Each structure stands twice: as C-alpha cells, then as structure tokens.
Amino acid sequence: MDKIFETLKKKDLEGFEVYFEETESNPIIFEQNELQSLEKKFDRGVGVRVIHRGRLGFSSTNDLERPDEVVEYALESAKYGEKVNYTFPGPPETERLQIYSDEGWPESERIEIGKRILEELKGLAKDVKIDMELNYSRKKVLILNSAGLRAKMEKTFYSFEISGFTITESGFVWVYEQKASLKPLPPFDDLIGKLLEKLEHANRTARSKSGELKVVFAPQALFSLIRPFAVGLNGKNIAKKISPLTDRVGEKIIGENITFIDDGTKPWSWGTRPFDDEGIPVRKRFLIEKGVLRGYLLDLNTSSKVGMQSTGNAFRKYTSLPSPSFNNLIIEPGEVPSSEILKDLDYGIVVHSVIGGGQSNLLAGDFSLNIGLGFLVENGEIVGRVKDTMVAGNVYDCFNRVYAISKDTEALGPYILPYIAFEKLSVTSKE
Amino acid sequence: MESIIKKALELAAVEYLDIHLEESVITQIVYSGKELEKAGTNKKKGGSVRAFHRGSFGFATFNSIDELFKAVEEAQRLARISETKGPGLKRVDPVKDRVKAHVKDNPLEHSLEEKVDLARRYNDIILGAGEKVQSSRVLYEDRLVKTYFYSTEGTELEIEKIYCGVSFASFARDGSNVQMAFNSFGDQRGFETVLNHETDVEEVVKHSLDLLKAExxxxxxxxxxxxxxxxxxxxxxxxxxxxxxxxxxxxxxxxxxxxxxxxxxxxxxxxxxxxxxxxxxxxxxxxxxxxxxxxxxxxxxxxxxxxxxxxxxxxxxxxxxxxxxxxxxxxxxxxxxxxxxxxxxxxxxxxxxxxxxxxxxxxxxxxxxxxxxxxxxxxxxxxxxxxxxxxxxxxxxxxxxxxxxxxxxxxxxxxxxxxxxxxxxxxxxxxxxxxxxxxxxxxxxxxxxxxxxx
Structure with missing residues (x-):
C-alpha cells in the first residue's frame, strides 16, 4: 500500500489515489434443511487511479508484492482514459458514526440458531425446504490520495437470510425473509412467523380479474419499483442526458405524498459510512421531497460533468472505478399500519415478490413484472394466491396514484421501505 | 508450485479436499457516449481450499500462495464443525490433464491501443447516426483465466481459458421517450469474434431509433x-x-x-x-x-x-x-x-x-x-x-x-x-x-x- 503510494509520488502526475480494501466474511450456509457449508473468505487488493496529462488511468490488483506493475498498468490506461475535470479531495470532515461492532458472531452460536429454526419449522411446515445464510463479515477501507487524504474506515456486517420452498396446490411457493445490521442482530424469531403466514396464504389459488386494479407492494416487492428511480437519479445517466430526470431539480416529478431520503448516517444501517469511496463525507439529504426532485446521486466524475458537487454517493470495489448509488435509501413512511391498508382493500392484489424486475426499460421508468408471490384480497380478506399474473406500468406515472403508505417499514440491506398502495395498476392475468 | 500444492494436500485428514489456484488478467474498454470511461488491465490471483467431511463442506479462500497451508487447516476445521452425517461425493476417476486455450488469434497479443481503436470505431458509428441518438455504450473485454486444480483423489488439472467479446448499445431519445437497443458477441474463439461488426452496430442504431416510434x-x-x-x-x-x-x-x-x-x-x-x-x-x-x-x-x-x-x-x-x-x-x-x-x-x-x-x-x-x-x-x-x-x-x-x-x-x-x-x-x-x-x-x-x- 505505502509502496504503491511512494511509487506514485515519484511519477509526474496531476493527481492520484490508492483505494485499499480488505474483506473477510464467514458465512454459514444451510441448504434444503441441512448444514451445507461453512466458509471463510478473505480478499484484499488495491485500485489505483491516476490523472496524467488531463486523463484518467485506472488499474487494480491483489498482488501487493508488485507495486510497480499496477502503477504501470494505470499509467498505460491513462494514455486513453477519460478527460478529467475534477481533482481528488483533501481530508474529509466526518462525524463518528455507528458502523463497527467487533463483538462477532461465533460459528457455534449461528449453527445452533440454524438448527433450532429447522427443528421449529419441522413441526410447523413439514414439506418446506429451508435455505439459510448466517453471515458475519468485516470490511476495511483505506483511501490515500495526492491531496493529502488518508481516510480509514472499518465496518462490521451481521446478516441472516432465510428462504423456504414448497410445492402446494398453488404450485411452487418461495418465501423469503432477512435481517441485516452493522451490529449484532436482535432475536429474529418474528421472521419465522412472517414466513409461516405467507406459506399459509399460499395454500389456496385465486384468479384475479385483468384490468386496472388496486395493487399494494410489500417492501420486498417494492424494491423492483425503486430500480427505475435508481437509474433515473444516477449521475451517469444525468450526465449523458438520457435520464428523464435530467435538468428537473426543483420540479414536481411524482405525487406529493412521496419522499425519498438518502441517509448515509443512520446508526447501524447497512449503507452507513462516514465518507464515500472517494473520501467525500456522507450526509442525510432529500432526493425527492413531497414529490419534488431535490437532487441526484453523484460522485466526483459525474458531478463535474453536470456542474454540481459530489453528493457522497460513490461506490466501488477495489477492482472497479467508482459509480454512484444510494447510501441508505429511505422512503418516508406513512401513518397507517400495513394491516389497515389490506383491511381497507375492497378488491386488489398484495404483492410480496416479483419475477423479472429490472428487465424493462428502466430509463423510461417502465416495469412489467410477473407476480412471484402475491395474494388476491377481497373485502379486506386474503382469498388466495394469484398466479400467471403480470402487473405493468411506469413509475413516473403510478407514483402519482399512491393512496396509502404504511407506517411500518422493512430494512432490506440499505433500502428502508414501507408498503405502498397504488390506485389503478394494469394487471394481466391468464384467464 | 506443484510441489507446494502436493505438500499442502498431504495435510488433508478429511474425506476429501481440493485446492484451486487461479490467476486472471482482464482488459476492459468502456465507451460511454463520447467519453472513454475506462481502458485498462486488472489482475487478480488467489486460491481456495474446499474440504468435505461427513456431508458438509468447509471452504477457505486466500490471496497469496503463502497462505495456502493455513487455508488447508481452516477449510478442514470448518468442514469438521458440522456433525451432519450426510452421504459422500459421487466417485469419479481421477484425471490428469493440461488444457490450453483454443483461441486462433490471441487477444492478449493485441495492444491496448488496437482494442481502444476498435471500440472507438464502433462507438463512432453509433454517435454519428444523427441527433436522436443521445448516447452510446460500447464494451470490449478480454479475460485470461489460468486455473490449477488438485485433489486428494489424485486429480491434477491445469486449464487455461481466454474469453473475448464486445457489446454495443445505442440510446435514442425523443423528448422524454428514451429507447435502447443492443447486441453483443463473445466466446472463447479469439480476437476475430470482435471484428467486423460494423453492420451489426448500424442495425442496433436503427433498432433504437425505430423503438422511439414503436407503440x-x-x-x-x-x-x-x-x-x-x-x-x-x-x-x-x-x-x-x-x-x-x-x-x-x-x-x-x-x-x-x-x-x-x-x-x-x-x-x-x-x-x-x-x-x-x-x-x-x-x-x-x-x-x-x-x-x-x-x-x-x-x-x-x-x-x-x-x-x-x-x-x-x-x-x-x-x-x-x-x-x-x-x-x-x-x-x-x-x-x-x-x-x-x-x-x-x-x-x-x-x-x-x-x-x-x-x-x-x-x-x-x-x-x-x-x-x-x-x-x-x-x-x-x-x-x-x-x-x-x-x-x-x-x-x-x-x-x-x-x-x-x-x-x-x-x-x-x-x-x-x-x-x-x-x-x-x-x-x-x-x-x-x-x-x-x-x-x-x-x-x-x-x-x-x-x-x-x-
């Protein structure tokens, strides 16, 4: 690391940066009700960016014994690289954030938890095949640059994922729950209850009408409707002027009951970090406030192209150049519990998972989703599972027709999402 | 290296254990609109040890060969933790083989400059197609992967693969209507796979423009x-x-x-x-x-x-x-x-x-x-x-x-x-x-x- 830094200092460069990353993870994996594997994964490497004669060069390696080689590759790459209009930042002024808890999660404890859950489910859901992953991992990042920045961060990650697969009269059923945090997880027995509830509802099939229906997206499914916004807000697409949100800051783009916040400071949340992967401090800020576009997701490169400041949204691995993304995306919750939203539904579908997210014209905001797990609701009661049914629309249109947002939210990694109920979405069912 | 691997295999005291070492060199060129976003080479090397014992696996990865012996111990420790007594692995006859990449024209023997020129040529076709073409994305990639695989059953493999390919996308825009068309070619045949796609690029542009008018x-x-x-x-x-x-x-x-x-x-x-x-x-x-x-x-x-x-x-x-x-x-x-x-x-x-x-x-x-x-x-x-x-x-x-x-x-x-x-x-x-x-x-x-x- 320091060898690479010293080698770079001797070259005649306008700027340079060394990004060092070390990750260690220790997943325990259960597959189809059996302990399948225990893993210990370790990876360490550096990415080097140089600015030479106004152009950017980049290379990466995990062979830290050969500092000259990665510098040579980066310099060669700079012969052809993009013309750069930014400089690397100096030391960031950051606050102390809650992102590190090295209490750990012993392997034996995790195996115990996994076995206990399997035992519990054996009685309650006989034919369900369970996959689980219980993971504890750590990540270290160190960024050094020619402007004197020497930013260091260490994060811990604790996560639990469980999915159940069963074959019932309604066909193949998949149910999924997860919990993730930067500190040890609180007991997650509630997830098992949620899993069982979905399995129970999936026992019966129901046929939905085709046409314009009320559709409620649960957090896990809502993620697919967020993807077009992730693409539309991404500085790369703003710089290329292919995002429909280009030049529209300050304009109302969706319904005024919708607020998107990017908060990279939320204690113990998956995406929380004091500075981004270029050393820019991370903040809490509005992306969409009451339907009005407030800003984009920018890193150094994209911000320089659109004439703005970096928003601290650079993400990368040591093997890649930075690219903008959400830190933690929070959709502001509403007033009513999700259970009320369902109780008030006269006729409609509640969607828990979809197949085919991200395959439509995301730039345009389009979605066309096959409902993986979704239920027909009539007069506030779940009638049964809908199958071979698609729901389609455009997010810049349907987010104007949100009639309810739940108070309860679910944190899916860095996405903190409520239930959202839409009026009049296009549903096509095979009748 | 072979002798180190064989020594490491001698430490195995589980039902089965294999060692996988790998080195890869990846060259990527990305044009995004007018900008050459990326042109360069990345290297990665490392390995992993997989141990199998009584129905479950222990798996440990490492970056440097110096850590191989430690990884062999770690993988075995992880495999032994579980007390599952599942069935074993299907018996196969050990093989010894050395497989070279089957490329005719090796992309690694072509200069970065030549690859950049090629990507630029395709990119220029897209960007030169008129004002309704808002942007482009052209990606060139070649990847050399060398792997060494040794197991306690006597399998010894040395395999080299060379992938090479190109993809191009055209983004057409008319007001708020943005449409994309793309195509890609990639396989393990060598550098000729990425050549002579001018007509394919023109077709991609045409499709993106046609999509603007499609219902x-x-x-x-x-x-x-x-x-x-x-x-x-x-x-x-x-x-x-x-x-x-x-x-x-x-x-x-x-x-x-x-x-x-x-x-x-x-x-x-x-x-x-x-x-x-x-x-x-x-x-x-x-x-x-x-x-x-x-x-x-x-x-x-x-x-x-x-x-x-x-x-x-x-x-x-x-x-x-x-x-x-x-x-x-x-x-x-x-x-x-x-x-x-x-x-x-x-x-x-x-x-x-x-x-x-x-x-x-x-x-x-x-x-x-x-x-x-x-x-x-x-x-x-x-x-x-x-x-x-x-x-x-x-x-x-x-x-x-x-x-x-x-x-x-x-x-x-x-x-x-x-x-x-x-x-x-x-x-x-x-x-x-x-x-x-x-x-x-x-x-x-x-x-x-x-x-x-x-």
Whole structure:
C-alpha cells in the first residue's frame, strides 16, 4: 500500500489515489434443511487511479508484492482514459458514526440458531425446504490520495437470510425473509412467523380479474419499483442526458405524498459510512421531497460533468472505478399500519415478490413484472394466491396514484421501505 | 508450485479436499457516449481450499500462495464443525490433464491501443447516426483465466481459458421517450469474434431509433414466435434452472415431478446442456470439481431424460455426474450450473412458424430473464405484430411470462436454424454473477404466452 503510494509520488502526475480494501466474511450456509457449508473468505487488493496529462488511468490488483506493475498498468490506461475535470479531495470532515461492532458472531452460536429454526419449522411446515445464510463479515477501507487524504474506515456486517420452498396446490411457493445490521442482530424469531403466514396464504389459488386494479407492494416487492428511480437519479445517466430526470431539480416529478431520503448516517444501517469511496463525507439529504426532485446521486466524475458537487454517493470495489448509488435509501413512511391498508382493500392484489424486475426499460421508468408471490384480497380478506399474473406500468406515472403508505417499514440491506398502495395498476392475468 | 500444492494436500485428514489456484488478467474498454470511461488491465490471483467431511463442506479462500497451508487447516476445521452425517461425493476417476486455450488469434497479443481503436470505431458509428441518438455504450473485454486444480483423489488439472467479446448499445431519445437497443458477441474463439461488426452496430442504431416510434405492446395472451436469441434465454430460464439438481436433491416432491420419463413438451422438443463445445462462451472442458464436461440431454423427444449435477447432488440422487459444478471464480464454492444450453434443431421453416397466427408477436432479442423454477419471465428488446400470418409493425416493452408445466407443452413448432449466443454477460445464481454461459435455439413458436402491459 505505502509502496504503491511512494511509487506514485515519484511519477509526474496531476493527481492520484490508492483505494485499499480488505474483506473477510464467514458465512454459514444451510441448504434444503441441512448444514451445507461453512466458509471463510478473505480478499484484499488495491485500485489505483491516476490523472496524467488531463486523463484518467485506472488499474487494480491483489498482488501487493508488485507495486510497480499496477502503477504501470494505470499509467498505460491513462494514455486513453477519460478527460478529467475534477481533482481528488483533501481530508474529509466526518462525524463518528455507528458502523463497527467487533463483538462477532461465533460459528457455534449461528449453527445452533440454524438448527433450532429447522427443528421449529419441522413441526410447523413439514414439506418446506429451508435455505439459510448466517453471515458475519468485516470490511476495511483505506483511501490515500495526492491531496493529502488518508481516510480509514472499518465496518462490521451481521446478516441472516432465510428462504423456504414448497410445492402446494398453488404450485411452487418461495418465501423469503432477512435481517441485516452493522451490529449484532436482535432475536429474529418474528421472521419465522412472517414466513409461516405467507406459506399459509399460499395454500389456496385465486384468479384475479385483468384490468386496472388496486395493487399494494410489500417492501420486498417494492424494491423492483425503486430500480427505475435508481437509474433515473444516477449521475451517469444525468450526465449523458438520457435520464428523464435530467435538468428537473426543483420540479414536481411524482405525487406529493412521496419522499425519498438518502441517509448515509443512520446508526447501524447497512449503507452507513462516514465518507464515500472517494473520501467525500456522507450526509442525510432529500432526493425527492413531497414529490419534488431535490437532487441526484453523484460522485466526483459525474458531478463535474453536470456542474454540481459530489453528493457522497460513490461506490466501488477495489477492482472497479467508482459509480454512484444510494447510501441508505429511505422512503418516508406513512401513518397507517400495513394491516389497515389490506383491511381497507375492497378488491386488489398484495404483492410480496416479483419475477423479472429490472428487465424493462428502466430509463423510461417502465416495469412489467410477473407476480412471484402475491395474494388476491377481497373485502379486506386474503382469498388466495394469484398466479400467471403480470402487473405493468411506469413509475413516473403510478407514483402519482399512491393512496396509502404504511407506517411500518422493512430494512432490506440499505433500502428502508414501507408498503405502498397504488390506485389503478394494469394487471394481466391468464384467464 | 506443484510441489507446494502436493505438500499442502498431504495435510488433508478429511474425506476429501481440493485446492484451486487461479490467476486472471482482464482488459476492459468502456465507451460511454463520447467519453472513454475506462481502458485498462486488472489482475487478480488467489486460491481456495474446499474440504468435505461427513456431508458438509468447509471452504477457505486466500490471496497469496503463502497462505495456502493455513487455508488447508481452516477449510478442514470448518468442514469438521458440522456433525451432519450426510452421504459422500459421487466417485469419479481421477484425471490428469493440461488444457490450453483454443483461441486462433490471441487477444492478449493485441495492444491496448488496437482494442481502444476498435471500440472507438464502433462507438463512432453509433454517435454519428444523427441527433436522436443521445448516447452510446460500447464494451470490449478480454479475460485470461489460468486455473490449477488438485485433489486428494489424485486429480491434477491445469486449464487455461481466454474469453473475448464486445457489446454495443445505442440510446435514442425523443423528448422524454428514451429507447435502447443492443447486441453483443463473445466466446472463447479469439480476437476475430470482435471484428467486423460494423453492420451489426448500424442495425442496433436503427433498432433504437425505430423503438422511439414503436407503440407499447398491449397486455394479453399471445401466440409468439421467438427468435433464436430470446428462445435461448427462454430455455435457459424455463427449463435449464429447473434441471439443476441442487433444487431437488433433497426434495422428494420435486424429485417426483422431475422423474425421468415425465413428459414436458412435444415429441420434437430436445433440450441439451453441453459444456464440451469448444469455442463457445459456456465451454468448460472440465467443471470446477475436475469432472469432464459432456453432452447432457435434459429433454429428449419431449420427455425428461436428465439433469445437471455436482458430485454431491449426483450422489444424493444416485445418478451419474454430468460435469456441471461451477464457480464464477476461485473465491466461490462450485454449485450446480449450466454451460451451453440449447433447444436442438426442428424441421420448420420460418414461414411455416408464422402460418395461421391471427394475432401474435414476433419477438426478438433478449434483455434478460428470471425464474422461480415454475414461473419465469424473460424480456425482449423488441417485437413485431403478427396479423394473419404476416409480420407487421414494431412494438416495444415486451415482457413475457410462462409456467414450466404449460409453456413447454405449448410449443407449436421448432425451426431448423439453431444459433448459439455467448456475449459478455452471464448467469446469476446464489450471489454468483456473472457466470459465462451460452444459450441458443432455432426460431420457435409458442401459444398462450402472457405478456404484461395495458
């Protein structure tokens, strides 16, 4: 690391940066009700960016014994690289954030938890095949640059994922729950209850009408409707002027009951970090406030192209150049519990998972989703599972027709999402 | 290096242990609009040790060969923690082999400058196509992967692969209407794969511009004719994933549904996965457990005849290995995956496939696909209406969904024109993405396909 830094200092460069990353993870994996594997994964490497004669060069390696080689590759790459209009930042002024808890999660404890859950489910859901992953991992990042920045961060990650697969009269059923945090997880027995509830509802099939229906997206499914916004807000697409949100800051783009916040400071949340992967401090800020576009997701490169400041949204691995993304995306919750939203539904579908997210014209905001797990609701009661049914629309249109947002939210990694109920979405069912 | 590996293997005191070392060199060039976003070379090396004991695996990865001995200890410790007493791994005969890359014209012998020029040439065609073309994306990639695989059973493999490919996308914009078209070429044949695509690039530009004028497809149930590319995506999603034995090895209900002899499609439907097709992007030669790749029929004459196995799933189900345990790189455990998956040739001409369709769609190009094994979705770049057997105007936003137990049986005809596609992307499963695979098919016709939309 320091060898690479010293080698770079001797070259005649306008700027340079060394990004060092070390990750260690220790997943325990259960597959189809059996302990399948225990893993210990370790990876360490550096990415080097140089600015030479106004152009950017980049290379990466995990062979830290050969500092000259990665510098040579980066310099060669700079012969052809993009013309750069930014400089690397100096030391960031950051606050102390809650992102590190090295209490750990012993392997034996995790195996115990996994076995206990399997035992519990054996009685309650006989034919369900369970996959689980219980993971504890750590990540270290160190960024050094020619402007004197020497930013260091260490994060811990604790996560639990469980999915159940069963074959019932309604066909193949998949149910999924997860919990993730930067500190040890609180007991997650509630997830098992949620899993069982979905399995129970999936026992019966129901046929939905085709046409314009009320559709409620649960957090896990809502993620697919967020993807077009992730693409539309991404500085790369703003710089290329292919995002429909280009030049529209300050304009109302969706319904005024919708607020998107990017908060990279939320204690113990998956995406929380004091500075981004270029050393820019991370903040809490509005992306969409009451339907009005407030800003984009920018890193150094994209911000320089659109004439703005970096928003601290650079993400990368040591093997890649930075690219903008959400830190933690929070959709502001509403007033009513999700259970009320369902109780008030006269006729409609509640969607828990979809197949085919991200395959439509995301730039345009389009979605066309096959409902993986979704239920027909009539007069506030779940009638049964809908199958071979698609729901389609455009997010810049349907987010104007949100009639309810739940108070309860679910944190899916860095996405903190409520239930959202839409009026009049296009549903096509095979009748 | 061989002597170090052999010494490390001597430390093994579990049922089975293998060592996987890997070095890769990747050159990537990315044009994004006018800008050359990236042009350069990255290197990665490292290894992993996989130990198997009483039914479960211990797996440890490392960056430097100095850490090999420690990893051997760690993998064994992890494998022994579990007290499961599951079945073992399917017995295979040890192999010793050295496989060189099969490229004619080695991309690594071409300069970065030459590759940048090539990408720029394609990019200039897109950007020079008029003001409605808002942006472009051209990607060139070559990748050398050298692996060494040694096991306690005596398998010793040294395998070299060279992938090379190019992809190009054109973004057309008219007001708030933004449309994208793309194409890609990638395999293990060498540098010639990326040359002479000027006409293909021009077509991509044309399609993106045509899409600006196309109407959104009307949602409903259609008879569709799929072109070879999207038919390949279809069979990958619709049946390939369901054939992966890890889903069923411990699931009695699914095993029953997937019994050999079960009918899944018409007599003339044949589905094959074949990792021994030299030169294709999904070619492997040997899988990541050192099992030789072979041609595996999944469906023969409409009837299920086989599936894809790792050594573990083969043992669990009492069947033969197929050579389908794969990992995206050394830092992942091999899992059951596809290689070159395709529908075999049928006997219909293209015109015959269109015959008698009153209201249908001719669907072209694949943007992606996803499956939950029974229901699946795949999406097209574009489609044309078929009215009374004739191809009409273009429509866009065509996302198709199906159900494995119905859709394969709804195949009404298979063409003669089999084409395989590799490209630069790959398949994703259990967090391992992208795995180089190929898929393909002749043109096929299917009835009763649900398409989302207004």
């Amino acid at each position: 959104k497809v009307e949602g409903g149930v259609y008879t569709v004719v799929l072109d070879p590319r999207i038919a390949g995506t279809f069979i990958h999603e619709a049946f390939g994933h369901l054939s992966e034995a890890d889903h069923m090895a411990r699931n009695e209900k699914l095993k029953k549904i997937m019994e050999r002899g079960a009918r899944f499609g018409p007599d003339y439907l044949n589905v094959i996965d074949d990792g021994s097709m030299v030169g294709e992007r999904g070619y492997i030669g040997y899988d990541d457990e050192g099992v030789r790749a072979r041609k595996n029929y999944l469906i023969k004459d409409g009837v299920l005849v086989g599936r894809l196995h790792s050594r573990q799933t083969a043992e669990l189900m009492g069947e033969d290995v197929t050579g389908n345990a794969r990992a995206i790189d050394f830092s992942y455990m091999p899992i059951v995956r596809m290689t070159v998956t395709h529908i075999d040739r049928g006997d219909k001409d293209f015109d015959e496939l269109l015959e008698g369709i009153e209201r249908g769609l001719y669907v072209i190009g694949a943007l992606g696909g996803q499956t939950e094994l029974e229901m699946f979705t795949f999406s097209a770049e574009r489609a044309y209406k078929i009215e009374n057997g004739r191809i009409g105007e273009m429509v866009r936003d065509v996302v198709l969904s199906g159900n494995v137990f119905e859709t394969l049986k709804n195949i009404e005809g298979i063409g003669k024109d089999l084409v395989l596609f590799g490209g630069l992307g790959g398949c994703g499963k259990r967090g391992q993405f992208p795995l180089p695979v190929s898929d393909g098919s002749p043109h096929i016709r299917i009835k009763n396909v649900v398409i989302g939309g207004k």
